Amino acid sequence: MRFQVTPEEGQETALAMLAYFKKQKMQVKVEVAAWPTAPYRSTLVAEKAGRCILVEAQGQVSYGSSLKELVAWIASRRYYAEVYIATCNDAVIQAGVLRELKEDGVGLFVVDDARNVVAQHRARNPALVVTPEPTLKYGPEKAAVESALHKFNEVDRKDGLRDMCEIVERLTYDVGIAACRKGWLQTPEANFQQYDWSRQINEPECVNDFETPSSRNQ
């Protein structure tokens, strides 16, 4: 099989990627637009369970303005899609290009001589990117929240999520203890400390247990 509009240098890589996706039982479309109005057609579009992987096969890695536009176009629409550049083992990649790919969340597949495919770095899926309300104030937690967000969006989703949960658990505890001390919560502080997080977060919801001075006057 030959790809019609893929330059010669990308043909072998494209073939290897096609075989790779088919092996993963993904639906693969060749040299078509992933969406009718997309500004660029990647070499391959692989789909499975709503997840869409767009691959541009290249001999030498370049991140031109057309591909950049496609990446920005997908990101602005928050599509559940990932864009990858696929290249061969002996391709030379400029450090600047690699940095740009990482910044824009474009992944990199490398195909070795035996046609094995390795994801050198993973693409970012814009549908899964968390963008908090920009006017939110985090106060003293600003650094911790930003770090967790960065981890979640860019590095490791699980790890980022764990960090976020830890922040929420810690703050729930702090708020609960403060409420106990102020007498807003009927629960003794020692008991509150023993609660697990789900009980800690539910405790203030219980009207009988939670009374601020203003609610007492109502």
Next chain:
Amino acid sequence: MTRMNASLEQIAPDKIRPNPDNPRLIFHEEDMQELLESIKAVGIKVPVSLYQDGQRFVLIDGERRWRCAKKLNLQTVPAIVQPKPTPLQNLLMMFNIHNVRVDWDLMPMALKLREVRDLLEKERQPTNPKALSSATGVALPTVRRALDLLDLPQKYQHLLLKEAQKPRAEQKIKADLFVEIYKSLHAVERHAPEVLQSVTKPQYIESMVQKYVDDVVDNVVAYRDVSKIARAELAGTSKRDAIPVLVKLVRSKSYSVKDAYHDTVESAYERRELLSRLESFTKKLGDIKTGSSLTPEVTKALQRLRSEIDRILER
């Protein structure tokens, strides 16, 4: 529907297919990137040329523009739709339109030239290299070189096509290699046919290609020295000495053309060259009139020359 006249239309890129007769089979990344950026910025300013074939359109001119349009997911491209040509007209158009712009790789061109030759033959038109050159617009020496490639065994034709797919800088085996090897073989056939009683022509070609692949021969023009060895008699040496060396050149993998040249005709050619230079130099000296005023540098150089000549002649 048969079109009688050309018309300018907007055609969806997906309805267009490339022309199978375009000998420019290979498109490299570097060729595409610049055009892609330009079309993205300003669109397609020059319409592509097509002819209609059923529901689809076939490219006559503008394959790179069409490829870029597809990549950029353009909905339509401007196109001049022409009447459908005959197969021979189509092939000749490909040559006349494309070859003037970009140098095609010789092997794909040779394969298309063969098709032109066959179609011309069907129409009982002349098919000699000169006729092919005038029909296709390809220079006569290029036609000759391309036709030589058609005599290559299939495996070398495939090898050349495969190499042509690589970026130019990475291609090692090029048509020039075979052109040079064939020239040397022709010289051996003409001036030292005895060599071909000991080795066959395919053996000769295989051996010469292998020497190049193994870097025993590092430059394609080195094969020109084989022709010089074959013409040993012209250099004033015995052909009997040259023949076993040429046979050895074919049979021994590590024996280079340079070695063979050194072992046979190198000194004879050097002598010939020296003689020719001396004759020309002597003629130049003869043109200087006796008593002419010479610059001190020239006088000094002539004195050095005289002492060298005296030294050589005394010996």
